Amino acid sequence: MSIIQCAACGAIVPHYDTVNTVSEGHGDRLLCTACFNREMAHHTGLDDFGEVKFKPVHLSDANGTVHEFHIRSLLFGDKLSLEAFDSTSEEEPSGYRFQIIGDPLSDQFVLLGKLIEKMRRLLAIAHVRDSDLGLQIVDETVRGRIEWDGFENSRRPCVVIDGRRVEWDELGRMLMPFEGWQFKLEVRDPSDEI
Known part of the structure; x- marks a missing residue:
């Protein structure tokens, strides 16, 4: 610490x-x-x-x-x-x-x-799970937090889902099973419950 x-x-x-x-x-x-x-x-x-x-x-x-x-x-x-x-x-x-x-x-x-x-x-809610294919979305809804990826001079985000850091590319891979589906990206204040 x-x-x-x-x-x-x-x-x-x-x-x-x-x-x-x-x-x-x-x-x-x-x-x-x-x-x-x-x-x-x-x-x-x-x-x-x-x-x-x-x-x-x-x-x-x-x-x-x-x-x-x-x-x-x-x-x-x-x-x-x-x-x-x-x-x-x-x-x-x-x-x-x-x-x-x-x-x-x-x-x-x-x-x-x-x-x-x-x-x-x-x-009490799990949004992702480990599988043979890597991290997968459990249902159609994913909630998380946007963070900086931590690399100097980087302007790329990462996300935190279920307390786990997920790189931007990995999030994209997790979305591929839903190719052709619609989505809604809603950004909310950290104090809001989503």
Whole structure:
């Protein structure tokens, strides 16, 4: 696990517990989420905002594999984002990631409960499976997340489906059994349930 020092408080924190910020007077800074939330609360006048640190949550996917999810809260003005991500994907564009948006002054444990319900619903669905022919689409619907392929100077995406990184070419190969069929590509915010 990669660790980084917060530019504001000097704390040594895991990479997943940081936010890269840019502001006048400070330039580029990497802040721990606590400092980021404290600065956002100050700028938005949310003096009553209290950050809650959540312990990791363990949930099983549709194949019975247990995943450990780190959860962090990020204050964005009048919105609070609770994000959960698979501990195997701290720096890689792979693994499950979930998000829910709520009121920053609401009970964060209630938001956590809603996030966990969402995670359980989405983890219960398998969109792809391994076969003798490679990865195959289970039904006619595939849900996932668009990511950068990670190669310097590359402008190609990869996707993450069922917590698995799928290269763009492999996604194309998975679609070939549906040659001649129609499709609908709908891009949605990470907090939306699709």
